Amino acid sequence: MKTNLRTILLAVFSLFCFISCTTEKTHQNEKDEFITKLMNNMFVEEKIAQLNLVTPSAGTGPFKTKRVVEKLQEGSAGNILSVMGSVERIHKTASLADSTRLKIPFFMALDIIHGYKTIFPIPLGLSCSWDTVLIEKTARIAAIEGTAMGYNQTYSPMVDITRDPRWGRVMEGAGEDPYLGSVVARAVVKGYQGDDLNDETSMMACVKHFGLYGASEAGRDYNTTDMSRLTMFQYYLPPYKAAIDAGAGSIMSSFNDVDGVPATANKWLLTDLLRDEWGFDGVVVSDYNCVQELIAHGVAADYKEAVKKAMDAGLDMDMASEGYSTFLKNLVNEGAIKIEQIDQACRRVLEGKYDLGLFEDPYKNYNPEKPAKVILTEENKEVAKLAVCKSIVLLKNDNNTLPLNKNSKIALIGPSVDDQFEMFSMWSQTGDRQSVITILDGIRKLNENVVCADGTFFTDDPDYLKNDGRFDEAEQFKKEKEAVEIATKSDVIVAVLGESIAVSGEARSMTDISLPGCQVELLKKLKATGKPVVLVLLSGRPLTLEDNLQYADAVLEAWRPGTMAGAGLADVLFGDYNPSGKLTMTFPRSLGQIPIYYNHKHTGRPYIEGEKSAFKSRYLDEKNDPLFPFGFGMSYTSFGYSPISLSDTLMSGNTIQLDVSVDVSNTGDYAGEETVQLYLNDPVASVARPVKELKKFRKVFLQPGESQRVHFKLSVEDLKFYNYELKWDWEPGKFIVYVGTNSEEIQKASFVWNR
Numbered sequence: 001m002k003t004n005l006r007t008i009l010l011a012v013f014s015l016f017c018f019i020s021c022t023t024e025k026t027h028q029n030e031k032d033e034f035i036t037k038l039m040n041n042m043f044v045e046e047k048i049a050q051l052n053l054v055t056p057s058a059g060t061g062p063f064k065t066k067r068v069v070e071k072l073q074e075g076s077a078g079n080i081l082s083v084m085g086s087v088e089r090i091h092k093t094a095s096l097a098d099s100t101r102l103k104i105p106f107f108m109a110l111d112i113i114h115g116y117k118t119i120f121p122i123p124l125g126l127s128c129s130w131d132t133v134l135i136e137k138t139a140r141i142a143a144i145e146g147t148a149m150g151y152n153q154t155y156s157p158m159v160d161i162t163r164d165p166r167w168g169r170v171m172e173g174a175g176e177d178p179y180l181g182s183v184v185a186r187a188v189v190k191g192y193q194g195d196d197l198n199d200e201t202s203m204m205a206c207v208k209h210f211g212l213y214g215a216s217e218a219g220r221d222y223n224t225t226d227m228s229r230l231t232m233f234q235y236y237l238p239p240y241k242a243a244i245d246a247g248a249g250s251i252m253s254s255f256n257d258v259d260g261v262p263a264t265a266n267k268w269l270l271t272d273l274l275r276d277e278w279g280f281d282g283v284v285v286s287d288y289n290c291v292q293e294l295i296a297h298g299v300a301a302d303y304k305e306a307v308k309k310a311m312d313a314g315l316d317m318d319m320a321s322e323g324y325s326t327f328l329k330n331l332v333n334e335g336a337i338k339i340e341q342i343d344q345a346c347r348r349v350l351e352g353k354y355d356l357g358l359f360e361d362p363y364k365n366y367n368p369e370k371p372a373k374v375i376l377t378e379e380n381k382e383v384a385k386l387a388v389c390k391s392i393v394l395l396k397n398d399n400n401t402l403p404l405n406k407n408s409k410i411a412l413i414g415p416s417v418d419d420q421f422e423m424f425s426m427w428s429q430t431g432d433r434q435s436v437i438t439i440l441d442g443i444r445k446l447n448e449n450v451v452c453a454d455g456t457f458f459t460d461d462p463d464y465l466k467n468d469g470r471f472d473e474a475e476q477f478k479k480e481k482e483a484v485e486i487a488t489k490s491d492v493i494v495a496v497l498g499e500s501i502a503v504s505g506e507a508r509s510m511t512d513i514s515l516p517g518c519q520v521e522l523l524k525k526l527k528a529t530g531k532p533v534v535l536v537l538l539s540g541r542p543l544t545l546e547d548n549l550q551y552a553d554a555v556l557e558a559w560r561p562g563t564m565a566g567a568g569l570a571d572v573l574f575g576d577y578n579p580s581g582k583l584t585m586t587f588p589r590s591l592g593q594i595p596i597y598y599n600h601k602h603t604g605r606p607y608i609e610g611e612k613s614a615f616k617s618r619y620l621d622e623k624n625d626p627l628f629p630f631g632f633g634m635s636y637t638s639f640g641y642s643p644i645s646l647s648d649t650l651m652s653g654n655t656i657q658l659d660v661s662v663d664v665s666n667t668g669d670y671a672g673e674e675t676v677q678l679y680l681n682d683p684v685a686s687v688a689r690p691v692k693e694l695k696k697f698r699k700v701f702l703q704p705g706e707s708q709r710v711h712f713k714l715s716v717e718d719l720k721f722y723n724y725e726l727k728w729d730w731e732p733g734k735f736i737v738y739v740g741t742n743s744e745e746i747q748k749a750s751f752v753w754n755r
């Protein structure tokens with residue numbers, strides 16, 4: 001009976017596979033046929049136009065593209081980035097394709113990074129939720145809102161691994177870990193693209209910045225990167241690969257060079273690795289003006305040579321530089337570029353447009369009434385509010401200062417407590433500022449007993465300086481005095497400090513990532529009132545806070561929270577939401593420790609804190625360990641972990657699985673969510689392996705007193721790493737497994753796994 005059932009199920013499954021395989025083949029055949037027919041009818045200029053992405057924005061390119069409308073209309077450009085405004089305006093631009101001979105629809109591209117009108121927390125903040133379902137939902141909402149306006153491609157996700165918080169763009173990524181970065185990358189791609197790119201609410205994702213842009217030396221934007229192939233493959237490349245495997249339709253070449261050759265002209269990167277090894281068949285677009293910048297990099301003598309190099313490397317589409325539209329035809333005529341190269345790039349662009357369904361309906365069901373129905377809906381805002389709650393990381397909570405009592409008298413202090421714009425990031429260009437719930441509004445909704453004051457300036461605020469360019473001490477003093485006055489009369493102080501929007505994002509690298517002096521002075525004075533101080537940090541990066549922590553009883557990292565900033569933060573402050581965020585980037589104690597990351601190697605002279613020996617890998621004036629490690633984040637409750645239990649300690653063969661489990665208990669007074677993290681270490685291998693690497697995590701929600709057994713299954717896949725020959729393989733022997741609440745507070749067990 002059992003066998004029969006199995007046979008029937010197998011037959012049904014095989015039939016299903018056959019049908020879906022055949023459908024896929026038919027789709028591919030139809031697509032090939034359609035595009036071949038179209039391309040047979042295209043002039044070379046029309047093909048080149050498909051490789052040209054213009055933009056009306058005042059960018060950093062050489063051709064200030066005022067004439068974009070004419071270019072689209074005359075058919076010399078086939079795609080456009082950053083048309084903004086009303087749905088009618090965007091539609092009008094997209095409709096310019098109708099005036100061209102073949103009426104080929106445009107990629108209507110935009111950087112929708114963490115929301116379109118409904119703005120979610122910055123990606124670094126979102127990643128701290130470790131909640132891929134939520135993250136996918138935020139991208140889905142962004143796609144629904146963006147497609148309703150007429151966009152079909154977004155330049156997101158940014159999956160660059162980042163270990164240097166001086167780099168302003170750390171705000172755009174998911175932090176320092178390749179495993180978590182890969183999981184997040186997949187979720188975001190799925191969110192944008194949905195189940196089918198053809199759907200009217202799906203937009204094409206563009207993975208960026210390929211590659212290694214996050215390793216810009218010294219955290220200076222656009223700077224060079226240099227690393228070993230092992231580091232590249234082990235740590236930096238996995239999230240790009242994961243996003244591609246998740247089906248991302250496009251990828252962006254980065255500004256930096258990789259092994260001496262700028263990514264945009266790097267054939268090894270864009271063709272050998274991306275196409276030949278990884279099998280990517282989507283569109284490769286350059287970053288803004290990267291083609292022309294090959295001259296400044298010093299790998300092309302002139303613009304024409306830059307174009308040839310980019311094309312030869314495998315770059316399909318030129319963003320903003322308009323080098324392709326200016327020089328490609330001549331290069332073909334001269335025989336320096338083969339027409340087959342143009343054909344191949346053009347085909348990929350057309351295939352992308354076909355997959356998006358643009359040839360059936362270039363405007364994806366254009367309806368000017370639609371934005372009002374799907375943008376900034378109550379449901380979207382609810383998700384945004386949850387995202388704020390889940391992205392917030394509780395860094396300190398002495399004497400259970402938090403959560404606050406809803407009846408307490410609150411002094412709310414900080415230059416942005418009632419500022420809508422400051423809740424955004426530099427990548428919230430389309431966000432609706434008027435809908436932002438400020439921190440004051442959010443708190444007031446739950447507790448009316450709140451008074452506020454600026455207390456200080458942001459250091460980058462022009463008001464901070466007098467006409468003669470000097471710091472306006474008198475004005476600062478006045479602000480501090482006012483803040484201290486209201487603080488003295490309060491039960492608790494909530495100080496909202498950190499960075500302004502102006503210092504985080506692209507081209508916003510910093511050499512000082514501490515709290516500005518005037519903020520520290522204010523904090524000291526607030527602390528001196530004797531009232532409990534809750535420090536809420538707004539920032540796009542980890543800050544160096546060690547010296548300042550003493551002036552706060554509780555600290556919440558709230559990142560740049562977006563539309564529902566105040567609502568989410570208030571829920572956390574008053575305990576309507578118990579914080580559960582965990583850091584995805586290490587917080588250094590001081591600037592000198594950077595780059596600092598949890599998955600570093602042992603070195604030959606590892607230093608154990610407190611050891612006397614001088615000749616160890618250490619600083620004389622600073623500890624080695626960070627202020628807050630990767631994976632760290634507190635809760636209003638506490639969680640207990642049982643010792644690790646292993647299903648076996650001696651494993652052999654590569655088909656079996658090891659069960660690793662722990663009992664996690666809520667030992668405190670609040671219901672709460674814990675992210676249980678599993679790390680592995682391979683203590684002896686053919687290459688030096690990191691002290692630990694995140695391999696799995698599970699989120700559990702527990703009521704006070706509740707326990708849950710959390711199981712993880714390990715297979716040899718989890719033991720694999722890139723060996724010296726760059727082969728992804730595992731080596732038998734002893735392994736150490738760690739499970740715990742962050743990368744430092746962990747339990748340990750070991751097992752042996754033989755071939």
Ligand code: BGC
Pocket residue numbers: 081111155208287288506
């Ligand atoms: C950024 C990209 C972005 C592009 C288009 C560049 O400056 O590096 O991330 O997608 O501009 O706006």
